[in-house]
Amino acid sequence: MNIYDISQKSGVSIATVSRVLNNSKNVSEKTRRKVLAVMEEEDYQPNAFARGLMLNTMQTIGLLCSDSSDPYLGRAISFLEQGLRGHSYDSLLCCTGYDSIQKEKCTDMLLSRHVDALIFIGSNFIERTDDKNAYLYRAASQVPVIILNGYLKGTNIYSVLCDDVEASYSAARRFFKSGFRHPVFLSRSSSFSGVRKQTGFEKACQEAGFPPGPDQLLQSSGPLKEVCDMLARHYQTAPFDALLATDDELAVGALKFAQKAGLSVPKDLAVVGYNNSLLSICCEPELTSIDNRLEYLCSTSVTLLMNLMAGKKVPEKTEISAELVLRSTTPEHF
Amino acid sequence: MNIYDISQKSGVSIATVSRVLNNSKNVSEKTRRKVLAVMEEEDYQPNAFARGLMLNTMQTIGLLCSDSSDPYLGRAISFLEQGLRGHSYDSLLCCTGYDSIQKEKCTDMLLSRHVDALIFIGSNFIERTDDKNAYLYRAASQVPVIILNGYLKGTNIYSVLCDDVEASYSAARRFFKSGFRHPVFLSRSSSFSGVRKQTGFEKACQEAGFPPGPDQLLQSSGPLKEVCDMLARHYQTAPFDALLATDDELAVGALKFAQKAGLSVPKDLAVVGYNNSLLSICCEPELTSIDNRLEYLCSTSVTLLMNLMAGKKVPEKTEISAELVLRSTTPEHF
DNA sequence: TTCAAAAATGTAAGTGCTTACATTTATAAT
DNA sequence: ATTATAAATGTAAGCACTTACATTTTTGAA
Numbered sequence: 001m002n003i004y005d006i007s008q009k010s011g012v013s014i015a016t017v018s019r020v021l022n023n024s025k026n027v028s029e030k031t032r033r034k035v036l037a038v039m040e041e042e043d044y045q046p047n048a049f050a051r052g053l054m055l056n057t058m059q060t061i062g063l064l065c066s067d068s069s070d071p072y073l074g075r076a077i078s079f080l081e082q083g084l085r086g087h088s089y090d091s092l093l094c095c096t097g098y099d100s101i102q103k104e105k106c107t108d109m110l111l112s113r114h115v116d117a118l119i120f121i122g123s124n125f126i127e128r129t130d131d132k133n134a135y136l137y138r139a140a141s142q143v144p145v146i147i148l149n150g151y152l153k154g155t156n157i158y159s160v161l162c163d164d165v166e167a168s169y170s171a172a173r174r175f176f177k178s179g180f181r182h183p184v185f186l187s188r189s190s191s192f193s194g195v196r197k198q199t200g201f202e203k204a205c206q207e208a209g210f211p212p213g214p215d216q217l218l219q220s221s222g223p224l225k226e227v228c229d230m231l232a233r234h235y236q237t238a239p240f241d242a243l244l245a246t247d248d249e250l251a252v253g254a255l256k257f258a259q260k261a262g263l264s265v266p267k268d269l270a271v272v273g274y275n276n277s278l279l280s281i282c283c284e285p286e287l288t289s290i291d292n293r294l295e296y297l298c299s300t301s302v303t304l305l306m307n308l309m310a311g312k313k314v315p316e317k318t319e320i321s322a323e324l325v326l327r328s329t330t331p332e333h334f
Numbered sequence: 335m336n337i338y339d340i341s342q343k344s345g346v347s348i349a350t351v352s353r354v355l356n357n358s359k360n361v362s363e364k365t366r367r368k369v370l371a372v373m374e375e376e377d378y379q380p381n382a383f384a385r386g387l388m389l390n391t392m393q394t395i396g397l398l399c400s401d402s403s404d405p406y407l408g409r410a411i412s413f414l415e416q417g418l419r420g421h422s423y424d425s426l427l428c429c430t431g432y433d434s435i436q437k438e439k440c441t442d443m444l445l446s447r448h449v450d451a452l453i454f455i456g457s458n459f460i461e462r463t464d465d466k467n468a469y470l471y472r473a474a475s476q477v478p479v480i481i482l483n484g485y486l487k488g489t490n491i492y493s494v495l496c497d498d499v500e501a502s503y504s505a506a507r508r509f510f511k512s513g514f515r516h517p518v519f520l521s522r523s524s525s526f527s528g529v530r531k532q533t534g535f536e537k538a539c540q541e542a543g544f545p546p547g548p549d550q551l552l553q554s555s556g557p558l559k560e561v562c563d564m565l566a567r568h569y570q571t572a573p574f575d576a577l578l579a580t581d582d583e584l585a586v587g588a589l590k591f592a593q594k595a596g597l598s599v600p601k602d603l604a605v606v607g608y609n610n611s612l613l614s615i616c617c618e619p620e621l622t623s624i625d626n627r628l629e630y631l632c633s634t635s636v637t638l639l640m641n642l643m644a645g646k647k648v649p650e651k652t653e654i655s656a657e658l659v660l661r662s663t664t665p666e667h668f
Numbered sequence: 669t670t671c672a673a674a675a676a677t678g679t680a681a682g683t684g685c686t687t688a689c690a691t692t693t694a695t696a697a698t
Numbered sequence: 699a700t701t702a703t704a705a706a707t708g709t710a711a712g713c714a715c716t717t718a719c720a721t722t723t724t725t726g727a728a
Contacts, residue, residue: 049386
């Protein structure tokens with residue numbers, strides 16, 4: 001069943017059918033109704049390929065994330081996908097993994113499908129060396145590019161991110177205000193957002209007169225047990241009394257460590273997580289966590305993209321402030 | 335840059351270029367290399383639309399899930415997406431939400447894009463009344479349909495699911511073997527897989543001589559706190575000593591309840607969760623959980639789909655056995 | 669060397685749609 | 699009634715590919 005069949009059955013030319021399909025105004029109300037009726041009757045669906053071939057668009061946005069099994073990214077996908085559909089855009093998803101070759105391949109795949117724009121979800125699409133980001137620049141030369149939680153300078157690249165520097169800074173400051181003197185920063189690896197979080201942490205330490213050395217900047221990306229063990233080893237040589245983690249899972253690792261070491265939380269060890277995920281209310285004690293307002297981040301991205309594609313001018317960088325959600329791993333009046 | 339340009343630059347006809355593009359065998363090695371070289375040089379990407387128009391396929395599988403922010407579904411998406419890409423299929427994702435109209439709309443959208451097959455992720459795509467499943471039958475009349483974690487009889491519908499009946503049965507039996515006499519079953523709502531899990535649970539109770547009444551079959555779909563409160567209320571009137579939950583989050587709710595009620599886990603209350611998710615090792619004590627081997631479920635689905643599309647005969651229903659992962663919420667020798 | 673069969677290549681007709689341009693029909697001002 | 703103008707419709711040429719069929723070239727046995 002194609003446009004020609006419809007035109008036959010409704011006794012008009014295919015051009016008129018096409019016009020009805022595209023809500024063109026040069027169609028009389030009478031014929032429009034007639035054609036629409038035939039379409040309804042025949043359960044006609046226009047061929048998306050033929051359409052895309054002419055219009056060079058298929059109302060599709062390419063979504064890239066490293067791994068949707070990361071709950072944070074899974075949530076982002078859901079928010080974005082629903083938001084886009086609200087504007088009648090569909091989304092083509094790629095879980096690239098963490099390999100930079102795959103990131104590039106997926107980008108090319110999406111571009112070869114003529115997506116109308118690309119949204120890179122997560123800071124780990126930004127590599128530290130700028131030449132490795134060539135694929136992002138290349139993509140941006142073809143379609144608008146949005147980076148969620150990462151900032152990259154470049155034409156046609158737009159960033160929507162959480163003010164992680166400020167959020168970490170503020171959390172670390174509270175440590176000092178509450179009397180903790182030996183806070184540590186625990187991150188997974190130095191990703192773009194990891195670095196920003198660290199910057200805020202360091203700034204607060206500096207201001208409080210405790211400039212952080214390497215002993216205060218810990219890393220572990222392994223499973224929970226490994227995080228736990230690493231902290232235990234570290235605690236032997238350089239004890240700490242507060243910990244800011246770059247995600248809730250790491251923070252839970254710290255909680256596990258505290259329990260094994262017999263430390264009382266938050267008295268002996270205050271812990272602040274990041275993302276305010278489901279984990280933060282499932283662990284024991286419940287975790288104080290920085291909420292970077294993912295849903296708002298996503299809806300902002302969608303709005304920005306729509307404006308962008310409508311030809312409006314939009315800011316290159318949109319920063320959103322986070323929110324600290326207090327629970328039981330920080331003192332009463334934190 | 336199109337196929338015509340390439341044919342010009344390499345001094346052959348567009349048919350030959352197309353043959354190279356499609357790995358047709360009737361091309362001499364010499365010309366193939368020449369054409370490939372030109373393509374490389376010009377950074378040529380074939381137009382996916384034109385291709386789809388002719389071939390009526392775009393090497394794309396439609397993926398539907400109710401919500402990728404559910405970690406379980408997020409993981410499934412990731413596994414499937416990667417698996418499919420391994421066979422050079424891309425995936426078009428729809429997070430439908432839980433509304434049945436949206437499920438249908440998304441299905442139609444994917445079909446109008448001529449996806450080569452559909453994978454419905456999760457049992458909640460199967461409604462209890464069969465007429466509400468019409469959209470699934472309709473989809474199956476156009477492309478192969480795979481349902482993950484759900485079974486629906488119908489031509490061109492293939493199911494890949496975990497043997498939840500057996501898994502729940504086995505877990506509940508262990509309760510009795512370990513001396514628990516008042517187990518309860520906690521589920522979110524009576525979804526397809528929820529019902530199966532319940533069936534297994536009931537069977538074990540029956541066999542042990544404790545046929546379960548409504549007091550043993552609890553439901554709560556709200557947030558953690560609500561689950562916790564519901565259990566507390568229930569415990570007043572009908573105390574229980576073991577609990578099987580249909581997912582880890584619910585199980586964590588039970589743990590929270592136990593803690594508040596001063597019950598010792600697993601002595602006073604044994605708890606078994608489902609999905610063996612990250613939660614199960616983050617909570618305290620760590621959760622014994624049924625692992626339904628999602629990764630295997632997904633890879634099986636992908637293989638099945640590839641065989642199916644290659645014209646091979648595949649079973650209508652593939653059942654995979656689950657695995658109980660023992661941790662600290664069940665007795666030593668469970 | 670010849671010639672039939674096989675392999676390589678080319679020609680041209682689709683695929684289902686959009687749209688510039690041409691043509692017909694309706695509208696309304698003279 | 700007669701036009702000029704606007705609105706509605708139709709015609710046909712793309713869009714970037716694939717592929718059946720036709721043609722040319724290569725291969726190797728007689």
